[in-house]
Amino acid sequence: MLNHRRFPSLSSIRAFEAAARLGSFAKAAEELDTTAASVSYHVRRLEEQIGVRLFLRHAQRVELTESGELVAREAINAFATLRACFIKAADMDEGRLSLTTLPTLGTSWLTPKLGKFRTKHPEIVIDLDLSPDAQDLSSGRFDVAIRNGHGRWPGLRAIEMFPSIFMPLCAPALKDAAAGIADPRRQLDVPLLGRSDWWMRWYRALGFSDVVLPGSFGTHLSAEYLDIAAAVAGHGIAIGSPILFRNELETGRLVPAHDFVAGDGRSFWFTFPIARQNSSKIVKFRDWLSSEVERDRDAARSFIRRAAMVES
Amino acid sequence: MLNHRRFPSLSSIRAFEAAARLGSFAKAAEELDTTAASVSYHVRRLEEQIGVRLFLRHAQRVELTESGELVAREAINAFATLRACFIKAADMDEGRLSLTTLPTLGTSWLTPKLGKFRTKHPEIVIDLDLSPDAQDLSSGRFDVAIRNGHGRWPGLRAIEMFPSIFMPLCAPALKDAAAGIADPRRQLDVPLLGRSDWWMRWYRALGFSDVVLPGSFGTHLSAEYLDIAAAVAGHGIAIGSPILFRNELETGRLVPAHDFVAGDGRSFWFTFPIARQNSSKIVKFRDWLSSEVERDRDAARSFIRRAAMVES
DNA sequence: GTTGAGCATAAGTTTGGCTTAGCCTGCGGG
DNA sequence: CCCGCAGGCTAAGCCAAACTTATGCTCAAC
Numbered sequence: 001m002l003n004h005r006r007f008p009s010l011s012s013i014r015a016f017e018a019a020a021r022l023g024s025f026a027k028a029a030e031e032l033d034t035t036a037a038s039v040s041y042h043v044r045r046l047e048e049q050i051g052v053r054l055f056l057r058h059a060q061r062v063e064l065t066e067s068g069e070l071v072a073r074e075a076i077n078a079f080a081t082l083r084a085c086f087i088k089a090a091d092m093d094e095g096r097l098s099l100t101t102l103p104t105l106g107t108s109w110l111t112p113k114l115g116k117f118r119t120k121h122p123e124i125v126i127d128l129d130l131s132p133d134a135q136d137l138s139s140g141r142f143d144v145a146i147r148n149g150h151g152r153w154p155g156l157r158a159i160e161m162f163p164s165i166f167m168p169l170c171a172p173a174l175k176d177a178a179a180g181i182a183d184p185r186r187q188l189d190v191p192l193l194g195r196s197d198w199w200m201r202w203y204r205a206l207g208f209s210d211v212v213l214p215g216s217f218g219t220h221l222s223a224e225y226l227d228i229a230a231a232v233a234g235h236g237i238a239i240g241s242p243i244l245f246r247n248e249l250e251t252g253r254l255v256p257a258h259d260f261v262a263g264d265g266r267s268f269w270f271t272f273p274i275a276r277q278n279s280s281k282i283v284k285f286r287d288w289l290s291s292e293v294e295r296d297r298d299a300a301r302s303f304i305r306r307a308a309m310v311e312s
Numbered sequence: 313m314l315n316h317r318r319f320p321s322l323s324s325i326r327a328f329e330a331a332a333r334l335g336s337f338a339k340a341a342e343e344l345d346t347t348a349a350s351v352s353y354h355v356r357r358l359e360e361q362i363g364v365r366l367f368l369r370h371a372q373r374v375e376l377t378e379s380g381e382l383v384a385r386e387a388i389n390a391f392a393t394l395r396a397c398f399i400k401a402a403d404m405d406e407g408r409l410s411l412t413t414l415p416t417l418g419t420s421w422l423t424p425k426l427g428k429f430r431t432k433h434p435e436i437v438i439d440l441d442l443s444p445d446a447q448d449l450s451s452g453r454f455d456v457a458i459r460n461g462h463g464r465w466p467g468l469r470a471i472e473m474f475p476s477i478f479m480p481l482c483a484p485a486l487k488d489a490a491a492g493i494a495d496p497r498r499q500l501d502v503p504l505l506g507r508s509d510w511w512m513r514w515y516r517a518l519g520f521s522d523v524v525l526p527g528s529f530g531t532h533l534s535a536e537y538l539d540i541a542a543a544v545a546g547h548g549i550a551i552g553s554p555i556l557f558r559n560e561l562e563t564g565r566l567v568p569a570h571d572f573v574a575g576d577g578r579s580f581w582f583t584f585p586i587a588r589q590n591s592s593k594i595v596k597f598r599d600w601l602s603s604e605v606e607r608d609r610d611a612a613r614s615f616i617r618r619a620a621m622v623e624s
Numbered sequence: 625g626t627t628g629a630g631c632a633t634a635a636g637t638t639t640g641g642c643t644t645a646g647c648c649t650g651c652g653g654g
Numbered sequence: 655c656c657c658g659c660a661g662g663c664t665a666a667g668c669c670a671a672a673c674t675t676a677t678g679c680t681c682a683a684c
Contacts, residue, residue, distance in 0.1 A: 007391075008398065010322035011641070026661055038642055040663060045641095050398045051591065052405040056453055059649050060661050066408075067401040074397035078390035079319075085386035086320065086362045089379040093364040096378075141368055279363065323672070338630055350673055352632060371680045372630050627684085638673075648663080654656090 008049035015042030016054060017079050020064060020072035097281045098127035101146040104225045105268060106130040109244045109296075110146070117288050124281055137273055144272040144282060151269050157277055158269040159286065161293045162243050162300070165307040166198045168257035169245065171234040178237050178257035184211040191236040193227035198239045198264075205262040205308040228254070242303040243296060263307040320361040327354035328366060329391050332376060332384030409593045410439035413458040416537045417580060418442040421556045421608075422458070429600050436593055449585055456584040456594060463581050469589055470581040471598065473605045474555050474612070477619040478510045480569035481557065483546040490549050490569035496523040503548040505539035510551045510574075517574040517620040540566070554615040555608060575619040 015038070018028035025039040032039070047054050054068035064072055101110060106128060114126055129135065134147050137156060151158040170178050170190070180186040184203050192199055196213055203211040224240050231238035232248060237257045248254040270289055272282050297304065327350070330340035337351040344351070359366050366380035376384055413422060418440060426438055441447065446459050449468060463470040482490050482502070492498040496515050504511055508525055515523040536552050543550035544560060549569045560566040582601055584594050609616065 007326070007395065009640080010326060013394065014319070014322060024661080034641090035643065036662065037644085037664080041641075044663090048587070050402055051588075052398075052401045054401075057662070060651070062662080067405045070404065071397050071401045074393050078393045081386050081390045081393075082325065083319065085383050086364075089364050089366075089383045090362055092382060093379045275360065276363070321671085336630075346672090347674065348631065349633080349675085353672080356632090369631070372682070374631075625684100627682100629682085630680090632679080633677085634675100636673105636675080638671105639669100640671085641669095643668080644666090646664085649661090651658100651660085653658090 008046055009042070012042040012046035012049065013075060014079070015039045016046050017072070017075040019043055019055070019062070020068065021076050023062075025062060094279075094281050095123055096125045096127055097144065097285055098129065098142045099144050099146070099285075100129040100131060100135040100142045102148060103130040103132060104240075105146055105148075105244060107225045108228070108247075112247070113292055116292075117285070120288060121284050124284065126285075137271065143276070143279070144270065144285065147269050147271055148266055149269065150266060153271060155273060155275075156271045157274045158271045159290070161268040161270055161289075162297050163263050163304060163307060164241070164266040164268060165243065165261050165263040165303060166202060166239050166241050167259075167261045167303070168192075168202070168237050169228065169240050169242070169248070169254045170231055170237040170257040172252060172255050173234055174237065175255055175257065181237065181258045182206060182260065184208050184213075188237075192239070193230055193236040194224050194239040195227075198262075201264055202239060202260070202262040206260060243300045246296060246300060259306075261303050261307040320358055321354070324354040324358035324361065325387060326391070327351045328358050329384070329387040331355055331367070331374070332380065333388050335374075337374060406591075406593050407435055408437045408439055409456065409597055410441065410454045411456050411458070411597075412441040412443060412447040412454045414460060415442040415444060416552075417458055417460075417556060419537045420540070420559075424559070425604055428604075429597070432600060433596050436596065438597075449583065455588070455591070456582065456597060459581050459583055460578055461581065462578060465583060467585060467587075468583045469586045470583045471602070473580040473582055473601075474609050475575050475616060475619060476553070476578040476580060477555065477573050477575040477615060478514060478551050478553050479571070479573045479615070480504075480514070480549050481540065481552055481554070481560070481566045482543055482549040482569040484564060484567050485546055486549065487567055487569065493549065493570045494518060494572065496520050496525075500549070505542050505548040505550040506536050506552060510576075513576055514551060514572070514574040518572060555612040558608060558612060573615050573619040 015028060015032065018031050019025050019039055022028050022031065025043070026036045029036040029039045043055060052067045052071075053065050054071060056063045056065055107130065111128070114128070117124075117126065129142065134149075135142055135145060137143075137145055146161070147153070147158075148164055151160060168178065168181055174190055177188065177190050180188060192213065199213055200211060224238070227236075227238040228240050228245055228248065230236060231240075232253050242249060242256070242261065245254060249256075270286065270293075272279075272286075276282055327340060327344065330343050331337050331351055334340050334343060337355070338348045341348040341351045355367060364379045364383075365377050366383060367374045368377055419442065423440070426440070429436075429438065441454065446461075447454055447457060449455075449457055458473070459465075459470075460476055463472060480490065480493055486502055489502050490500065492500060504525065511525055512523060536550070539548075539550040540552050540557055540560070542548060543552075544565050554561060554568070554573065557566060561568075582598060584591075584598075588594055
């Protein structure tokens with residue numbers, strides 16, 4: 001008799017379902033890619049577990065009992081439902097790509113381009129998360145990430161986009177006031193904005209090893225885009241990437257305050273779990289992103305070429 | 313990505329279903345009577361197989377993703393359907409007892425009593441099959457059988473009902489004409505009806521070893537009840553069981569043509585698969601049958617006591 | 625700060641389920 | 655009529671999936 005607490009073996013149910021649907025153990029075995037012996041065994045097992053005879057065995061064929069018919073109807077239905085919902089879930093999942101990236105890159109570089117992706121792949125919605133610290137891709141909250149670092153993350157595939165480089169940028173009106181920027185001992189009339197560690201690196205790349213920067217930087221790391229906005233507004237000289245802020249440079253809202261470009265040896269990487277490298281939405285985004293990166297890297301190649309790397 | 317041909321592992325689906333329904337891997341593990349590690353493993357596996365993240369892992373809890381919610385709804389539903397239909401099938405099965413027996417016993421002895429069983433257990437429908445040869449109980453076509461034999465059938469439990477005995481029976485009007493029945497050399501005015509092998513045994517039990525019976529018995533084995541009907545109609549002397557035809561004897565429609573009773577050493581047995589001895593419908597029928605047998609055996613005890621057994 | 629709940633991961637072990645091999649039965653064609 | 659074949663059953667042995675054990679980690683509660 002049926003023990004109401006315990007569920008019968010699922011393999012047995014599957015075997016029964018196929019046998020009932022196809023009306024033959026042999027055909028079921030073929031569909032399940034196994035042997036008739038296995039199907040026979042499982043059907044018998046199921047019958048023992050629920051205490052009900054499901055098939056009548058005749059010499060060359062099997063026939064469902066009345067109870068068998070009932071169970072078959074429901075089981076076939078249940079399996080079809082499951083099959084369908086996995087496919088549906090996969091489709092739904094394919095239609096939403098969730099991406100986490102650094103606020104600066106997201107705000108200044110990525111967001112303006114996303115419209116083009118949407119036009120090219122209208123079936124995919126991008127779900128963008130901007131957070132300063134690297135989110136764990138293995139948690140599944142995000143499909144892909146754009147990260148800054150050295151490109152080695154266990155379990156993740158990392159595709160290099162462009163190097164992390166920076167140079168002093170200012171509004172054209174401040175260009176003259178910034179003339180002495182290359183000498184850290186001179187006191188400028190305009191404040192320096194942006195990440196102090198980058199300023200240090202930039203000066204070190206110029207040959208000044210123990211620069212003491214004026215205080216009042218007043219910014220968080222990773223909020224450079226706010227400082228860039230301030231620089232555009234003429235409030236000082238910011239340090240930032242000529243690649244990320246190519247648009248500001250090309251439109252003349254910013255100009256280099258000095259031509260020297262430094263880098264920290266790190267890069268921006270497009271990353272995703274190796275296990276998901278064949279996911280079609282990831283492939284689509286990756287391909288699109290690569291072409292965008294290609295164009296930008298090309299446009300910024302002079303900056304990249306002359307960047308002086310400073311190891312930490 | 314989901315391979316549309318192959319179904320994901322069912323154990324994984326079950327683990328996921330329980331986890332989704334209970335909102336916790338630990339609770340799911342408890343319900344499935346396994347460990348949290350197993351549930352965790354299976355959910356991860358399912359996600360890999362269908363290529364869709366179903367749960368978001370947080371430190372102390374898990375949360376369904378959007379796709380997870382969809383799959384969960386369907387899976388919970390599918391499992392509930394399955395669970396329900398097995399129970400329903402068991403119930404349906406419990407409500408119908410199918411019994412195969414010999415035509416004589418079924419017609420003359422069992423059928424008149426079945427009304428009482430129906431009254432006592434209105435929830436069980438008896439599905440009666442009368443066939444001269446023993447049906448295979450292991451095929452599942454029948455739940456129980458009443459058989460004639462020596463009580464040893466592999467895999468079957470056999471409960472003895474009463475011995476297979478027989479004596480000459482005739483209509484009261486023929487009693488005088490049957491006076492010389494005990495001497496096979498005398499030619500009677502009335503024909504002998506019924507199984508010739510039983511007549512032979514009966515005479516052998518009386519001490520006549522090589523009896524030559526008159527021809528024209530014109531009956532099949534196992535169709536004694538037809539001959540008994542003929543005897544009731546006064547067409548001859550039949551040989552049959554005083555237990556099975558107790559009713560005819562008690563109402564006076566038949567009388568013993570001679571008081572000698574023979575047996576063949578066999579009995580009628582109530583049998584069913586050992587594996588099913590706890591099936592409640594079988595227990596109910598068995599208990600009812602036993603009480604009926606008890607009463608009949610009691611009423612027929614004088615016939616049974618004096619039956620002379622003749623080994624084949 | 626300590627404890628406990630909840631999930632993940634690794635490694636070792638068991639057992640369910642598969643395969644192989646052989647048998648039986650009935651059908652159909654030579 | 656007989657033999658081959660199709661379809662199902664059973665037994666025995668093997669293997670990988672799935673389970674257990676053990677440990678670690680994180681957060682929440684006291």
